[in-house]
Amino acid sequence: MNIYIKDILTVLPGEVITCSVYIGDGVIKSVGTKPEGFTADKTIHGSGKMLIPGLINAHTHAPMTILRNCADDLLFNDWLFGKIMPLEEKFTGEDIYWGTMLAAIEMISTGTTSFIDMYDFMDDMARAVDETGIRAVLSRGLLDVGGPADGEKRLKVALDAIERHKGHERISFMFAPHAPYTCSEDFQRTVAQEAKRLDLPIHTHISEGLVEKENISKEYDCTSIELMDKNGLIHDKTVAAHCVHLSDSDINTMAKKGVTVVTNPVSNLKLANGIAPVPKLLKAGVNVALGTDGAASNNTLNMFRELAVLSIVHKGINHDALAVTAEEGFKIATKGGAAAMGRSDIGEIKPGNIADLAILDLNCPNMQPVNNPMSSLAYSTYGSEVETVMVGGKILMENREFLTIDADRVYHEVSKICDRIGTR
Ligand code: NI
Secondary structure, three states: EEEEEEEEEEEEOOEEEEEEEEEEOOOOEEEOOOOOOOOEEEEEEEOOEEEOEEEEEEEOHHHHHHOOOOOOOOHHHHHHHHHHHHHHHOOOHHHHHHHHHHHHHHHHHHEEEEEEEEEEEHHHHHHHHHOOOOOEEOOEEEEEOOOOOHHHHHHHHHHHHHHOOOOOOOEEEEEEEEOOOOOHHHHHHHHHHHHHHHHOOOEEEEEEOOHHHHHHHHOOOOOOOHHHOOOOOOOOOOOEEOOOOOOHHHHHHHHHHEEEEEEEEHHHOOOOOOOHHHHHHHHHHHHEEEEEOOOOOOOOOOOOHHHHHHHHHHHHHHHOOOOOHHHHHHHOOOHHHHHHOOOOOOOOOOOOOOOEEEEEOOOOOOOOOOOOOHHHHHHHHHOOEEEEEEEOEEEEEEEOOOOOOOOHHHHHHHHHHHHOOOOO
């Protein structure tokens, strides 16, 4: 379908201007000038609206929407081992499907068009991604705390699911060694070798909390980065979530090896883990992406809230109003996430890129007056201004109506799951 978005305030790489955008075959055909022979099947009038590249949630656990607001104001270990994991043990594949559907609704309705996930039940997640039309990188959490056979089993489950869904136009895969404290050194090396053999990126949690930092130091006499680097998991296809507690030498290693750091400011702050040294990482030349983490710790998947916190918190901590600017924050939430996915064809509005886009309504009190669009995106957008979203040129939400999802059914099914597993 050819879509003509007429005269809209558009966030282009390096500038924000009013122009027209032409979309055909799922791709941005042209910005500004009408391509030869272009006939629009659909015209969207851009007056009073803003067009942005879809946001990229570079680290989340989508099905954890089911566990939203059921384990809060707890210390990290009490939260994870005391509350979350016992509830997760009750999940079925069908639960994961509905949890992912809820996540997709929340992400689409707040302008996110792609997400990088780590969880379980990849078939059920893939089904939800396929049906909703969102774009995803899926990875099954791999750990061997139950012994080598347990690790091997999980790896096999991941490999089989990847085999079943490979070639899907909107789903790709990573290997996800969960964290240095849940993967033995042997298992880390096995995963690194398998990932290399299959040319799959790595998605992992690194240096999230102080307990991890202390335990890894005690057990291995090094940092989490050093440990995982030694075992072959730190390279230019590594997407490392959190990275809160890093040494200067860790930052140098990550810059040198081309690792992407996904910062999750709200989850890290809420679980009292601290905050990743984003200004230092940017200065060192590390690609930084932005993620919400799961809804059990955030407690939303709203990338605009994440962007606001990212762009504000580092100014306060560093007593530096330029620490992460609005423009840097927005780039982290879009192009940085695309790079984490290993892609240069999303994350920016330019001819040839895939049409993963969101349209915001500017006729909202918090968006008026329109003085500096970049500031409004980083500091005053709630996410509820997002009215139309497309992925690969296919419209998933139009004027806030979901075209691929029955939202009421999703709320009903998720509520039934909560009753069954006992979240309230
Ligand atoms: Ni996480």
